[in-house]
Amino acid sequence: MIAVFAGLRAHLARVEAIMGEALASPEPRVAAMIADIGPFHGKMLRPALVLLVAETLSGVHENHRRLGAALELIHSATLVHDDLIDDADTRRGQATAHTRFGNTTAVLLGDYLYTHAFHLVATMGDAACMARLTATTNVVCRGELHQQMAARDTGLTEGEYEAIIYAKTAALTELAGELGAIDGTPAERAAAAAYGRACGMAFQIVDDCLDFSGDAQKVGKTLATDVERGRLTLPLIRLLRNAPAAERPALAAKLTSATTPDEVAAVRKLVTASGCLQESLLRAREFVAEAHKQLLVLPAGPGRKKLEELADFIVVRDF
Amino acid sequence: MIAVFAGLRAHLARVEAIMGEALASPEPRVAAMIADIGPFHGKMLRPALVLLVAETLSGVHENHRRLGAALELIHSATLVHDDLIDDADTRRGQATAHTRFGNTTAVLLGDYLYTHAFHLVATMGDAACMARLTATTNVVCRGELHQQMAARDTGLTEGEYEAIIYAKTAALTELAGELGAIDGTPAERAAAAAYGRACGMAFQIVDDCLDFSGDAQKVGKTLATDVERGRLTLPLIRLLRNAPAAERPALAAKLTSATTPDEVAAVRKLVTASGCLQESLLRAREFVAEAHKQLLVLPAGPGRKKLEELADFIVVRDF
Numbered sequence: 001m002i003a004v005f006a007g008l009r010a011h012l013a014r015v016e017a018i019m020g021e022a023l024a025s026p027e028p029r030v031a032a033m034i035a036d037i038g039p040f041h042g043k044m045l046r047p048a049l050v051l052l053v054a055e056t057l058s059g060v061h062e063n064h065r066r067l068g069a070a071l072e073l074i075h076s077a078t079l080v081h082d083d084l085i086d087d088a089d090t091r092r093g094q095a096t097a098h099t100r101f102g103n104t105t106a107v108l109l110g111d112y113l114y115t116h117a118f119h120l121v122a123t124m125g126d127a128a129c130m131a132r133l134t135a136t137t138n139v140v141c142r143g144e145l146h147q148q149m150a151a152r153d154t155g156l157t158e159g160e161y162e163a164i165i166y167a168k169t170a171a172l173t174e175l176a177g178e179l180g181a182i183d184g185t186p187a188e189r190a191a192a193a194a195y196g197r198a199c200g201m202a203f204q205i206v207d208d209c210l211d212f213s214g215d216a217q218k219v220g221k222t223l224a225t226d227v228e229r230g231r232l233t234l235p236l237i238r239l240l241r242n243a244p245a246a247e248r249p250a251l252a253a254k255l256t257s258a259t260t261p262d263e264v265a266a267v268r269k270l271v272t273a274s275g276c277l278q279e280s281l282l283r284a285r286e287f288v289a290e291a292h293k294q295l296l297v298l299p300a301g302p303g304r305k306k307l308e309e310l311a312d313f314i315v316v317r318d319f
Numbered sequence: 320m321i322a323v324f325a326g327l328r329a330h331l332a333r334v335e336a337i338m339g340e341a342l343a344s345p346e347p348r349v350a351a352m353i354a355d356i357g358p359f360h361g362k363m364l365r366p367a368l369v370l371l372v373a374e375t376l377s378g379v380h381e382n383h384r385r386l387g388a389a390l391e392l393i394h395s396a397t398l399v400h401d402d403l404i405d406d407a408d409t410r411r412g413q414a415t416a417h418t419r420f421g422n423t424t425a426v427l428l429g430d431y432l433y434t435h436a437f438h439l440v441a442t443m444g445d446a447a448c449m450a451r452l453t454a455t456t457n458v459v460c461r462g463e464l465h466q467q468m469a470a471r472d473t474g475l476t477e478g479e480y481e482a483i484i485y486a487k488t489a490a491l492t493e494l495a496g497e498l499g500a501i502d503g504t505p506a507e508r509a510a511a512a513a514y515g516r517a518c519g520m521a522f523q524i525v526d527d528c529l530d531f532s533g534d535a536q537k538v539g540k541t542l543a544t545d546v547e548r549g550r551l552t553l554p555l556i557r558l559l560r561n562a563p564a565a566e567r568p569a570l571a572a573k574l575t576s577a578t579t580p581d582e583v584a585a586v587r588k589l590v591t592a593s594g595c596l597q598e599s600l601l602r603a604r605e606f607v608a609e610a611h612k613q614l615l616v617l618p619a620g621p622g623r624k625k626l627e628e629l630a631d632f633i634v635v636r637d638f
Contacts, residue, residue: 027482029468030461081430085423104404105467107426111400112460114430118437119453125446134438141431142349148424149348163346 004309005044008051011060015047018069022120023113033105037097042079046071046176049199052310053180053192056303066124067179071172073117074137078144078168080110086225129182136175143167152230154252158237162201165208170200191297195307198291202314205284208233210318212271218318227264230256234283236267238276284315323628324363327370330379334366337388341439342432352424356416361398365390365495368518371629372499372511375622385443386498390491392436393456397463397487399429405544448501455494462486471549473571477556481520484527489519510616514626517613521606521633527552528599529637531590537637546583549575553602555586557595603634 005012016039025031047068054064082088083096084106090096098106114137121133147164150156177196181189211226212235226233236255243251258264271277291311298304324331335358344350366387373383401407402415403425409415417425433456440452466483469475496515500508530545531554545552555574562570577583590596610630617623 025461027461027465027486030464033464033468077430081426085426105464107400107404107429108460108463108467110426110430111396111433112457112464114433115453115456115460119450119457122446122450122453125450127441127444127446127449130446130449131438131441131444134434134441137434138431138438141427141434142344142346144427145349145352145424145431146346148427149352167346 004052004306004313005048007306008048011051011065012044012047015044015051015065015069015072016041018066018120019073022069022073022116033101033109037100037109038094041072042075042091044072045203046075046172048310049173049176049196050180052303052307053177053195053298054183056298056301056307057181057188057192058183061183063124063182064180066120067129067182068176070117070120070133071176071179073113073120074133074140075172077110077113077117078140080106080113082144084110086229088225129179132175132178136171139167139171143169143171147231150232152256153232154240154249154256156232156237158234158241161232161234161237165201165204166197169204169207170197173197173200173203187297191294195291195294195298195311198287198294199311199314202284202287202291202311205234205280205287206315206317209235209277209280209284212268213277214318224264224268227255227258227267230258232256234280235271235276238279239271239274242274242276242279281315288312288315323371323625323632324367326625327367330370330384331363331366334363334370334384334388334391335360337385337439338392341388341392341435352420352428356419356428357413360391361394361410363391364522365394365491367629368492368495368515369499371622371626372496372514372617373502375617375620375626376500376507376511377502380502382443382501383499385439386448386501387495389436389439389452390495390498392432392439393452393459394491396429396432396436397459399425399432401463403429405548407544448498451494451497455490458486458490462488462490466550469551471575472551473559473568473575475551475556477553477560480551480553480556484520484523485516488523488526489516492516492519492522506616510613514610514613514617514630517606517610518630518633521603521610521630524553524599524603524606525634525636528554528596528603531587532596533637543583543587546574546577546586549577551575553599554590554595557598558590558593561593561595561598600634607631607634 019041020039023034025034047065050064050068050071051060054060079091080097083091084098084103088096089099097109101109118134121130143164143166147168150160150164174193174197177192177194178189181192184192208226211224211233232255240248240252240255255267258267288311292308295304295307298307338360339358342353344353366384369383369387369390370379373379398410399416402410403417403422407415408418416428420428437453440449462483462485466487469479469483493512493516496511496513497508500511503511527545530543530552551574559567559571559574574586577586607630611627614623614626617626
């Protein structure tokens with residue numbers, strides 16, 4: 001667990017319990033499968049964001065924990081479907097759902113996670129909050145489709161790359177910040193949302209770098225899937241930009257058409273030998289700086305200090 | 320189009336327009352894919368149910384059309400994922416999404432349809448209605464998972480089969496009846512829901528029979544997928560029940576383990592040569608009778624007459 005999460009342990013345990021209750025099924029065969037797969041969550045970054053922002057402002061209420069649980073369930077749904085699509089074997093060091101239960105079950109399980117997340121928020125009775133959640137999940141799904149439709153396009157611009165990572169990742173962390181500030185002033189809500197957004201952008205850029213440079217054991221998931229899927233992420237876009245114009249077309253073709261293990265390894269080698277990972281991390285650091293700037297709107301104190309640490313952690317993590 | 324839908328043409332056109340607006344994307348690559356795949360819907364049975372019930376009671380309002388559109392989008396999401404899972408090539412005579420755009424896009428497109436359906440209802444601002452929709456979609460996803468976890472189980476009972484088809488099909492038609500009666504009395508709402516539920520049960524049993532006896536051209540979709548997936552549907556359960564006890568274990572193994580085209584064809588032949596399809600249709604007729612009984616609670620008139628025709632149509636359809 002990340003150090004900054006230590007103070008949240010009791011809250012996060014409750015978030016996990018809410019997720020478990022939300023997924024409970026009266027049907028024994030389904031309940032057995034859900035129990036078998038264990039706790040459904042990623043790094044709990046999204047609930048932590050909700051909770052830390054709430055701590056900084058109004059204090060944490062049960063609604064914050066429920067909203068955090070719903071965001072993590074939606075994130076988990078995307079992970080189950082992403083791992084299936086990427087044919088990734090491991091996630092957080094565990095065998096992924098499709099590896100354990102087959103592709104069919106993984107498709108249906110992802111759907112099950114989505115609808116139960118929505119139901120968790122729908123039963124809170126706050127129509128405006130529900131509309132924000134569904135609007136954001138629309139953006140997430142649009143981002144996933146956008147990434148897929150743009151795969152193997154050698155002309156993908158950095159602007160379009162950032163639009164994709166905003167949609168698929170930062171829209172949900174933006175909402176996490178916003179929902180943490182649900183009892184705050186409009187200015188605090190806007191700043192918390194912008195903080196969440198900047199953190200999400202930085203997080204995804206680092207994730208895209210780790211896909212090349214990470215240690216699969218440490219990161220706990222299958223790596224190099226982006227290259228295999230022909231996704232032009234920031235390191236590749238920068239690598240192309242830095243290449244002499246005459247070499248670009250051939251290089252672009254090479255970067256987006258790798259499918260065999262040898263071809264993928266060759267692209268990884270090219271990337272790690274160049275300075276494009278460091279360059280990409282600089283862009284991530286700009287987003288972290290933006291996150292810090294937004295925090296100035298929130299009241300100073302131990303809560304805000306933790307939010308600062310969380311933002312800093314994003315760019316130094318190697319897992 | 321089914322005859323009883325003729326009077327709904329204008330309403331259904333509006334439902335289709337609402338679905339199109341709900342799915343519109345500001346992202347050109349995603350918008351192009353959505354436009355390319357054409358109108359997303361099945362037989363429009365669920366919106367028709369909402370509209371016909373509303374016509375019988377309060378008259379049709381824009382909210383009924385929006386709710387009908389949302390139900391059809393949810394149904395479409397399940398179709399996109401089901402067709403992928405069943406590797407079915409055609410649906411309503413058209414190539415299915417995964418056949419045209421690949422498995423990855425089909426997984427993501429199904430998710431996109433789900434979340435946009437929820438958003439459509441979330442923006443109506445009726446928290447109770449949203450909670451009903453999400454609760455029902457939970458049941459639908461549970462039913463899909465239940466069916467999957469029960470596949471190739473030779474001991475599946477008729478009771479468990481009916482629990483599965485209620486969850487995966489009749490829960491949503493039940494909600495369609497209920498939402499059509501959203502402005503009615505509690506008794507009317509309950510009767511309309513029970514009518515929708517009975518129609519859904521009958522519809523799914525007929526669908527399960529058509530998987531054996533249907534003409535793929537007429538039905539407009541890939542057939543015999545249930546046998547290939549090892550799903551014990553009502554015709555097979557009845558076939559087993561009617562077999563001499565001593566032969567049952569070997570027969571059960573044969574029915575649930577067919578995977579090659581020859582094995583699947585052998586099972587189809589066994590089923591169509593026996594009386595189990597006719598027996599299954601009798602069970603569907605019992606549900607149609609139940610649907611008629613529930614209609615007595617609604618005011619008599621041309622609207623109710625159409626609901627009677629719709630229920631009768633379910634068991635005579637061959638597509």
